[in-house]
Amino acid sequence: MPELPEVEFLKNDISRQLSEKPAIERFIFHRKDLREPIPIAQIKKLIGEPILKLDRRSKYLLFSTPKGDLVSHLGMTGTWRVESQKSLETRKHDHIEIWVGNGKKIIYNDPRRFGFFGFALAAQDHPKIKDLGPEPLSEDFSVFYLRSCLGQKKLTIKQALMDPRVVVGVGNIYASEILFAAGVHPQKSSHSLRPDKLQKIIEQTQMILQKSIESGGSSFRNYVHSDGNKGDFQSFHKVYAREGKPCPNCQQLIRRMIQGGRSTFWCSYCQKL
């Protein structure tokens, strides 16, 4: 799945296909849980309500109705796609279908089932959402904010960037890409970074995420848009999953290490401690 750009793209993509605020006709749950139980009884109370709009907060996709919000997270392998109700195809790992009044159905598919589907009267009060840090593309994500936030913490900058209480939406792919673009070593302790480096990290975060949204998300493994087409950001990866290949800047070989259980890719010449 999807890091922020993929969710943002999906939000826009599905929104286009639901333009006339169709009413929810039915839910089909092919199973009662993903990683956590699905609050099916609560969710079914939304039948008959129109989907007013889709929003994104962090990597959560939010469907808003007059009686409350559906809160969806795609985990590592989840996708939503839109199909005609006439299509009888059911794919392996289709778990949830939302049938709506314009003849379409919105289908959630997730092989690993690390995703999430829940309900809240107002999404911003949902336990998964209320304690999240700022959006990376907002003005709240500033040098001033980062200094106060990282001041005490003993975290490497890579782990800080991926901590959703620090900033949301930066996953494992983009964390490596951002630090490469900013010329910052992934193991640098986050509280030791000077303001000009923090500024550079913020700029590169926004640049890379924005560019990726515009080109339709990452598509690294199995990512597809709601129309079934793949995104094509993978060709833009400069270090991610490129261990042993030459750095695009200096030809030094890209290296890989494990931080917090996740692979980090970096160039030991362009990113010094």
Added chain:
DNA sequence: AGGAAAACCTGCGTGC
């Protein structure tokens, strides 16, 4: 308290 490791799952590529 706070950070590392494990847990939740399936699928795919590699190497023997």
Added chain:
DNA sequence: TGCACGCAGGTTTTCC
């Protein structure tokens, strides 16, 4: 061909 292993876009829980 088959099997074992390592790895995968995320987040939460458990364990030191």
